[in-house]
Amino acid sequence: MIELSNVSKTFGSGDRAVHALKNIDLTIPQGTIHGVIGLSGAGKSTLIRCVNLLERPSEGRVSVDGRELTTLDRGELNRARHRIGMIFQHFNLLTNRTVFDNVALPLELMGEKRSAIKSRVAPLLDMVGLSDKTRMYPAQLSGGQKQRVAIARALASQPKVLLCDEATSALDPQTTGAILELLRDINQKLGITILLITHEMEVVKSICHRVSLISGGELVEDADVGDFFTAPRTALGREFLNDFLQLSPPKELLARLSDVQSPQSHPVVRLTFSGDAVSTPLISRLARECNVDVSILQAKVESIQERTLGLMIAELLGSAEQTRKAMAYLQAHQLQVEVLGHVQRDV
Secondary structure, three states, X not given: OEEEEXXXXXXXXXXXXXXXXXXXXXXXXXXXXXXEEOOOOOOHHHHHHHHOOOOOOOEXXXXXXXXXXHHOXXXXXXXXXXXXXXXXXXXXOOOOOOHHHHHHHHHHHOOXXXXXXXXXXHHHHXXXXXXXXXXXXXXXXXXXXXXXXXXXXXXXXXXXXXXXEOOOOOOOHHHHHHHHHHHHHHHHHHOOEEEEEOOOHHHHHHHOOEEEEEEOOEEEEEEEHHHHHHOOOOHHHHHHHHHHHOOOOOHHHHOOOEOOOOOOEEEEEEEEEEHHHHHOOHHHXXXXXXXXXXXXXEEEEEEEOOEEEEEEEEEEEOOHHHHHHHHHHHXXXXXXXXXXXXXXXXX
């Protein structure tokens, strides 16, 4: 449905050139919800604007619904954009138009008759829960209601694709949840492909089927959401996950952690459990079979769509041989094991 092939975008030239995107290859199947995350300045917004050619790529090809947009002339491109809806962080509503007229705007620009516009707008306002706000103006609405108007407007031209650029960043958590539920409902009922740019891992966790991570304009990781949350392949992916889960050693322990392992030290590990390992008493078995004491510093369980993810930070207390066996035991049971450092044992 959406395909980016070797897409690059450069702003400026010479010594002042900024390479916002570098050789991006990305395929998003029809009917899926795909999230793109990254730090500020990573290139997320540039990427989404390249999909509908609000930013024309410096190199590469962009195809949507089987049409290669980068080869179209201006008239053909404008017509193709009618099938690509877009919603923004700050809603971009016209303050001097009512809710109805804001939603009707794309249809007016397409030259639709007033009767056809009315028959199209009314069901959309009902879908987003604003059928009683038809005559109101944006200033009379809450942030969540404004975003619902923006979503209805984006759907007015019956798009095949919906682009969301930080669509929930300006909303409180409760309103964010309601908007995400609305987007999920739209995806399921209408089969619309959704590309969602966000810096919020909660958004990805809640509704995305797949997620891409970009850094410095490059695509560094692309995975199913369940795989990304249970076993990110890159250091940046693990950093995003750890920040989201807020699972890190206590500050007093961090001050004592060392990268140097010695016979007088013991490891501090971060463990990730998934699948059957979440409900298996591995830690108690580890203590018995390897004769080590396990000091659990932090632990939590997260539900990631249809998967359960368990996380733990623990100290493994025993001799060098005992902790070596303990590490081998954990790895043999398909746990993700990350050694955060070593702590000197009290003598």
